[in-house]
Amino acid sequence: MNLILFGPPGAGKGTQSALLVERLKMRQISTGDLFREAMNKQTALGKRAKEFVDAGKLVPDEIVIGMVDEVLEKLNGQSFILDGFPRTVPQAEALAALLLRRSLSIGRVVFLEVPRVELLSRLSGRRVCTKCGAVYHVESKPAKIQGVCDVCGGEVVQRKDDRESVIRIRLEEYDQSTAPVKDFYKKAGRSVEIDGTGDTEAVFSRIRSQGV
Ligand code: ADP
Ligand code: ADP
Numbered sequence: 713m714n715l716i717l718f719g720p721p722g723a724g725k726g727t728q729s730a731l732l733v734e735r736l737k738m739r740q741i742s743t744g745d746l747f748r749e750a751m752n753k754q755t756a757l758g759k760r761a762k763e764f765v766d767a768g769k770l771v772p773d774e775i776v777i778g779m780v781d782e783v784l785e786k787l788n789g790q791s792f793i794l795d796g797f798p799r800t801v802p803q804a805e806a807l808a809a810l811l812l813r814r815s816l817s818i819g820r821v822v823f824l825e826v827p828r829v830e831l832l833s834r835l836s837g838r839r840v841c842t843k844c845g846a847v848y849h850v851e852s853k854p855a856k857i858q859g860v861c862d863v864c865g866g867e868v869v870q871r872k873d874d875r876e877s878v879i880r881i882r883l884e885e886y887d888q889s890t891a892p893v894k895d896f897y898k899k900a901g902r903s904v905e906i907d908g909t910g911d912t913e914a915v916f917s918r919i920r921s922q923g924v
């Protein structure tokens with residue numbers, strides 16, 4: 713079954729995706745990760761996306777949609793999780809067309825619900841591995857050796873856009889452009905709201921209990 717994991721910045725989309733990849737062998741399609749990878753490699757896509765990502769703004773729809781379509785093209789039948797896409801109503805509409813064209817479908821749209829105060833503490837304490845993308849938190853999930861990834865030994869750092877001034881802009885972008893996507897999927901059916909608080913295993917069980 714293919715999934716959309718939907719939620720504000722810091723809701724736990726990346727964390728839950730990693731569990732789904734590890735345990736259910738699903739394929740994670742994280743548009744944020746794809747942009748960061750392109751930015752690291754300084755590809756043409758990365759150069760176009762950088763000014764938006766660094767400022768906490770959404771990357772223009774046509775760039776994101778083209779990038780996702782390229783990934784869908786290479787899936788080879790593996791079940792996938794869309795993590796961080798779609799983030800605007802036009803992206804959701806474009807996705808519907810892309811899926812139809814490739815005879816793919818989404819089984820569930822999972823909304824991860826987390827109160828705003830907790831989002832702020834999750835985002836400001838988030839740390840990520842620059843090499844493998846593993847996600848940590850200074851309090852709830854610290855790396856065993858500070859600054860070093862448990863998984864691959866890579867360097868663990870704070871994302872540039874996880875600084876407080878940029879977090880504020882990202883949450884505004886969510887309220888303005890992304891929250892309306894919820895109603896889009898509520899009307900379409902197949903969406904479920906999941907409590908995203910409590911430990912990550914509890915959240916994972918709640919997702920699994922939706923037939924995932
Ligand atoms: P998103 O991909 O939705 O932005 P992440 O999965 O990167 O969110 O999580 C944001 C931060 O919150 C990370 O530092 C992560 O370790 C932490 N986190 C994720 N899930 C939980 C949870 N259930 N409880 C506490 N902290 C969490
Ligand atoms: P978060 O942890 O806030 O959910 P992501 O890693 O998903 O962050 O995204 C980081 C940044 O990448 C976003 O602030 C935005 O600039 C860009 N981005 C990711 N996905 C999209 C998308 N679907 N549409 C537009 N911009 C996106």
Ligand code: ZN
Nearest residue numbers: 841844861864
């Ligand atoms: Zn790593």
